[in-house]
Amino acid sequence: MSQKHRERQALIVIDVQEGFEDTTFWGMSSNPDCEQNIAVLLSEWKTHDLPIIVVRHDSQSPTSPLHPDQPGNRLMSFVSETVPDLLVTKHVNSAFYGDPGLHEWLQKQDINRLVICGIQTNMCVETTARMAGNLGYDVTVALDATRTFDLATTIPGLGTITHTADELMKVTALNLQAGGFARISATKEITATMS
Template identity: 45%
Template sequence: MPYREYETLELDRAALVCIDVQRAFDDDRYGERNNPDAERHIAELLAAWRETDLPVFHVKHDSTERHSPLRPDRAGNEFKPAGEPDADEPVITKGVNSAFIGTDLAARLREAGVERPAFVGFTTDHCVSTTVRMAENLGFEPYVASDATVAFDREFNGTRYAAEQSHRLALAHLSEEFATVVETATLLATLESR
């Protein structure tokens, strides 16, 4: 089911921000995920963004947790092929959910003249959501590509919540209040029409 479609998006002062597109999220410990096409959509957006003169930023989670597959000394810390940065694209490393805490991401976005960052990546209900909320609080006007983000099954107080349910609920919480939630095709069409 598509999210609300917008007739026009403003991408003239936009950047693509890829959150934690890392191999660790292929680890079985995370359980079932939704959106098996997310990596394809991320790759499509990266390719389209690179054809424009709009900036691209990559965020990488360097976990300090002892058993995390996202630790810098683990293979899971590496980028997935779909989200591999080009040599001239900045990589911002973070140690918490928000890509704005302990990093210079906000300063880099402002220096590049970015007003509307478009977010993709892992996971919809954790690092993407936390970063998007803070982006709006910092005065940016975020976009979230709904089909270029991923969630996993969650359990709380003995109740299991399916990945798709967690994903859609996280997007519902972001929509309107914190971000404009759109599909990859909408962003691609807007880029093509620039």
């Protein structure tokens, strides 16, 4: 891979925060290898001196483990030890609606290729990947470097809908790749292209 090619590929690490360890609040999670795979990606990006963007969710709900007044708002230690090229804080699902402006920063850096990982697969990761695809970025989601939680809700006319975390990861992969928003890949496949 040429140096110019490398410089234009950024890693976006979304919401890898201590609050997501609270299974009492979130419920059952998927993919126990998520954090290990994120650490591998971070190490690879550092080795190649590639841009790293860390995103933190500052929930506006006082009862959320991700609220700024809660200890769960902190980034997990292996991420907080990383000095990112950009730290984005947000209150909504998309990292493109955070502060400072992600899209503007990427344009100034002439970056058009993104690898996205983090928590939750079907929420902030999927939303950020969809928006990135719509904005014209070449997007890869490292699915095995994401995880999510079982989800259930009652919807008028449809009744109660329940999906396991594993099912939601598969649906996100289908939505993103079949919808043309992003390619779905694995950590090993991504790092293999960087040597």
